[in-house]
Amino acid sequence: MSKPEKLPIPLAEPEAEVPRIHVAPGPHISAPVTTWRMMVDVALGLLPVLLAAVWFFRWHAVLQVAVCALGCTAAEAVFARLRGRRAPLADGSALVTGLILGLSLPWSAPVYVGVVGSFVAIGVGKAAFGGLGQNIFNPAMVGRAFVMISFASVLGATAYVSPEGPLDIVTQATPLTVAKEAAGEMPGLWPLFVGSVNGSLGETSALACLIGGLFLCLRRAAAWQIPASMIVSAAAVAGLANLVNPETPLTVLHHLAGGSLLFGAVFIATDPVTSPLAPKGRAVFGAGVGALVIFIRLFSNYPEGVVFAVLLMNATVPLINRWTIPRPFGAPKKATVSDGARA
Amino acid sequence: MSLADAVASTRSTFRRGIHPPDEKALAAESPIEVLPTPKEIRVPLLQHLGSPCEPTVKPKQAVALGDEVGNVEAMVSAPVHASVAGTVGRATVATLPNGRHVGVLPIKAGEQEIEGRDLYQDLLGGEWPLEEIERCEPREIVEAVRRAGLIGMGGAAFPTHVKLTARDDKPIDTVLVNGCECEPYLAADYRTMIEAPAAIVAGALLAKRALGARRLVVGIEDNKPKAIQHMKTAASGTAVEVKSVRTKYPQGAEKQLVRAVLAATVPEGGLPLDVGALVVNVETAASIARAVLRGKPLTHRIVTVSGRGVARPRNLVVPIGISFSELLAASGGVLPGAARILAGGPMMGFCVGSTSAPVTKGTGAVTVLTHADLQRARETACVRCGRCVDVCPLSLVPTRIAIAARHKDWDLARRYHIKTCMECGCCAWVCPAQIPLVQLIRMGKAEMATA
Numbered sequence: 001m002s003k004p005e006k007l008p009i010p011l012a013e014p015e016a017e018v019p020r021i022h023v024a025p026g027p028h029i030s031a032p033v034t035t036w037r038m039m040v041d042v043a044l045g046l047l048p049v050l051l052a053a054v055w056f057f058r059w060h061a062v063l064q065v066a067v068c069a070l071g072c073t074a075a076e077a078v079f080a081r082l083r084g085r086r087a088p089l090a091d092g093s094a095l096v097t098g099l100i101l102g103l104s105l106p107w108s109a110p111v112y113v114g115v116v117g118s119f120v121a122i123g124v125g126k127a128a129f130g131g132l133g134q135n136i137f138n139p140a141m142v143g144r145a146f147v148m149i150s151f152a153s154v155l156g157a158t159a160y161v162s163p164e165g166p167l168d169i170v171t172q173a174t175p176l177t178v179a180k181e182a183a184g185e186m187p188g189l190w191p192l193f194v195g196s197v198n199g200s201l202g203e204t205s206a207l208a209c210l211i212g213g214l215f216l217c218l219r220r221a222a223a224w225q226i227p228a229s230m231i232v233s234a235a236a237v238a239g240l241a242n243l244v245n246p247e248t249p250l251t252v253l254h255h256l257a258g259g260s261l262l263f264g265a266v267f268i269a270t271d272p273v274t275s276p277l278a279p280k281g282r283a284v285f286g287a288g289v290g291a292l293v294i295f296i297r298l299f300s301n302y303p304e305g306v307v308f309a310v311l312l313m314n315a316t317v318p319l320i321n322r323w324t325i326p327r328p329f330g331a332p333k334k335a336t337v338s339d340g341a342r343a
Numbered sequence: 344m345s346l347a348d349a350v351a352s353t354r355s356t357f358r359r360g361i362h363p364p365d366e367k368a369l370a371a372e373s374p375i376e377v378l379p380t381p382k383e384i385r386v387p388l389l390q391h392l393g394s395p396c397e398p399t400v401k402p403k404q405a406v407a408l409g410d411e412v413g414n415v416e417a418m419v420s421a422p423v424h425a426s427v428a429g430t431v432g433r434a435t436v437a438t439l440p441n442g443r444h445v446g447v448l449p450i451k452a453g454e455q456e457i458e459g460r461d462l463y464q465d466l467l468g469g470e471w472p473l474e475e476i477e478r479c480e481p482r483e484i485v486e487a488v489r490r491a492g493l494i495g496m497g498g499a500a501f502p503t504h505v506k507l508t509a510r511d512d513k514p515i516d517t518v519l520v521n522g523c524e525c526e527p528y529l530a531a532d533y534r535t536m537i538e539a540p541a542a543i544v545a546g547a548l549l550a551k552r553a554l555g556a557r558r559l560v561v562g563i564e565d566n567k568p569k570a571i572q573h574m575k576t577a578a579s580g581t582a583v584e585v586k587s588v589r590t591k592y593p594q595g596a597e598k599q600l601v602r603a604v605l606a607a608t609v610p611e612g613g614l615p616l617d618v619g620a621l622v623v624n625v626e627t628a629a630s631i632a633r634a635v636l637r638g639k640p641l642t643h644r645i646v647t648v649s650g651r652g653v654a655r656p657r658n659l660v661v662p663i664g665i666s667f668s669e670l671l672a673a674s675g676g677v678l679p680g681a682a683r684i685l686a687g688g689p690m691m692g693f694c695v696g697s698t699s700a701p702v703t704k705g706t707g708a709v710t711v712l713t714h715a716d717l718q719r720a721r722e723t724a725c726v727r728c729g730r731c732v733d734v735c736p737l738s739l740v741p742t743r744i745a746i747a748a749r750h751k752d753w754d755l756a757r758r759y760h761i762k763t764c765m766e767c768g769c770c771a772w773v774c775p776a777q778i779p780l781v782q783l784i785r786m787g788k789a790e791m792a793t794a
Contacts (some may be wrong), residue, residue, distance in 0.1 A: 009698050010672035012679075025766055025782045027768035028712055029363060029527070031694040033730075033775045035723050052709045069469040091723060132775075133724035223729060273729040279732070321743075328763045329598065329737040331611040 027165040041221035053203035065102035071118025072098030100140040102236030103202025117143035176303035192257040203260035211295035213266030222270035228287030236293040264306035281324035357588035357599040358534040370649040370656040384664035385447040391420035426642035426662035429453040440686030441692040467539035484553040491634030497624030516619035522563040523595035526688025536570035540577030546628030566590040610777025648674040652681030652711030668698035680713040731770035741770035
């Protein structure tokens with residue numbers, strides 16, 4: 001890259017040291033943004049959600065998130081070691097995965113759930129594909145799905161509820177369980193919005209998610225098209241469901257503020273690695289996740305659908321990318337479509 | 344006009360692009376100075392896109408300032424001239440900043456009949472009689488421009504007379520004069536617009552006349568209010584419109600300027616003339632005026648020497664063929680922290696491997712960057728954040744093209760329109776993983792061409 005300059009370079013001061021002149025192709029300057037700073041932005045965006053979780057679930061939230069953050073970081077180090085590489089902990093991506101995984105678990109999940117979830121998230125979700133940037137599925141959701149199925153007894157709808165729970169809100173069923181099983185009274189919209197309801201640690205407060213999401217989009221750490229299209233499409237499908245079945249306790253707003261729809265829209269579906277590259281693709285992806293979330297909530301055995309909706313749509317990302325190659329500046333509309341078809 | 348075009352036109356800009364720190368304050372307020380005549384210059388025999396020139400003078404022959412010293416019959420070419428009076432030496436080879444090895448003709452300076460302030464007056468000052476323009480035949484204008492060896496001085500280096508030749512199949516409706524100068528550090532065009540706006544107006548009117556165009560617009564980025572003011576004053580009472588466009592990189596790219604000013608979209612793989620527009624740089628316009636109204640060939644150009652690695656950033660009138668080291672010496676020399684010497688700006692400029700390289704007609708700036716400016720971190724994995732997609736002014740997917748180029752998958756590269764890329768470097772500038780995106784794309788294009 002660099003070589004010492006042989007010819008005399010006129011110097012500003014006679015005794016100054018001769019600079020070594022580099023030769024490299026342009027551009028020679030770059031924006032002050034690194035992968036590390038993007039991850040820090042995501043962590044900052046998660047802060048309101050984290051604070052809300054600590055407010056409502058006290059030390060349970062602290063413990064759960066700490067276990068997953070440490071677990072993911074440790075897993076990253078272990079798997080990097082196994083693959084004979086230096087652990088790329090400096091990019092902060094494992095920490096972010098840990099924070100999201102921790103916030104997606106219920107307060108009552110035992111410590112081993114967090115540890116197993118972390119190792120599956122990083123090991124199966126990321127390292128197995130070749131590390132940062134190579135994975136197809138959202139690592140946190142891979143870990144979440146694994147523990148959700150493996151430890152069904154401690155992570156099912158009943159796991160959230162404890163009659164002798166240490167906090168008031170955990171004595172009630174989660175809003176979506178209420179809707180699914182008629183297991184109590186549906187909470188009002190205001191508690192759903194603020195977050196004073198039972199649920200996974202990070203998902204209860206719609207307000208905190210919106211604040212964090214706004215920050216992420218403004219910092220461009222998340223593509224705004226994804227949460228926007230996801231919310232719109234979820235609202236549209238939920239609205240249709242309401243038309244078909246007006247008796248349901250779940251109105252469109254209940255759908256939006258309840259469960260982890262907003263948390264997923266802002267922090268999970270926006271994972272850059274596992275979402276499409278181009279704006280149009282991102283919109284398609286978000287719309288797909290939003291629709292699937294509502295479908296799963298309405299038609300499956302699970303009260304909540306974000307985990308599987310995101311994983312399903314992750315699988316379609318390569319296809320979406322291929323279909324949504326942007327039309328270059330000045331290219332005719334028709335030609336690009338046929339190019340895409342040939343591709 | 345599509346909706347996107349309409350929106351772009353009301354905002355006087357194009358879509359996407361970046362905002363690098365402009366750094367123009369280093370040199371913008373330094374008036375253009377004339378360099379003392381150097382002892383020797385080396386005139387490159389190829390300074391444009393097209394065929395190289397053959398020397399038309401013999402070694403030891405005496406030449407005057409402005410004598411033709413190299414020419415070739417080919418259509419896409421431009422003759423070269425002696426930029427000092429003196430004695431011609433034996434032709435040798437030099438490496439230009441863009442990496443090309445070309446023949447150069449050395450000329451040892453003898454008695455110079457015009458120097459210093461007089462030279463400045465001859466180049467930029469004095470009267471530019473607009474009434475004479477009406478008397479010029481289009482064919483005469485084109486011929487004068489060809490004889491003067493004019494090429495696009497904004498960086499593209501395409502022979503100007505080819506552009507000015509009217510074509511029946513693609514009539515030109517609008518001549519656009521490009522005063523954007525969107526690269527960081529550069530101020531040569533800015534100074535020209537302030538110090539010689541009349542020459543630019545005259546040259547622009549000549550270009551309009553040569554092409555039989557209906558409209559004439561000067562587009563200037565809105566971070567140069569003083570230049571806009573001077574150009575407006577010089578243009579009052581003429582057919583020249585002065586329009587400010589939004590400051591954004593790469594606003595000075597032809598297609599982006601056409602979009603911003605005319606709200607027209609140049610087709611992919613096409614040229615502005617496909618939408619009836621022609622773009623000339625401001626310094627090229629001034630040189631057209633000089634070539635036609637004063638019959639003077641292109642022997643000198645204005646170069647910004649700037650950057651934190653140089654002691655006294657400034658704007659200089661220099662003879663073409665002078666070495667980079669003399670420009671640096673004239674700017675107080677290079678500081679100890681210097682890391683890269685560029686021909687051009689930091690976005691699209693070329694690194695100079697040796698400071699003995701000669702300045703060409705296309706060299707608008709010498710930028711000396713320091714280690715602190717470079718601060719490039721180690722390359723990390725692509726996290727597919729799509730920032731490169733968000734900034735690409737041509738709506739490409741740089742990360743995909745770069746990966747395809749890295750793996751020599753030319754099919755994939757074509758599918759993502761590798762050839763459309765104009766190598767502006769926005770993608771590499773913005774990439775948080777520090778992946779050399781445009782560098783990979785450039786390499787891929789070169790390899791595809793030879794494959």
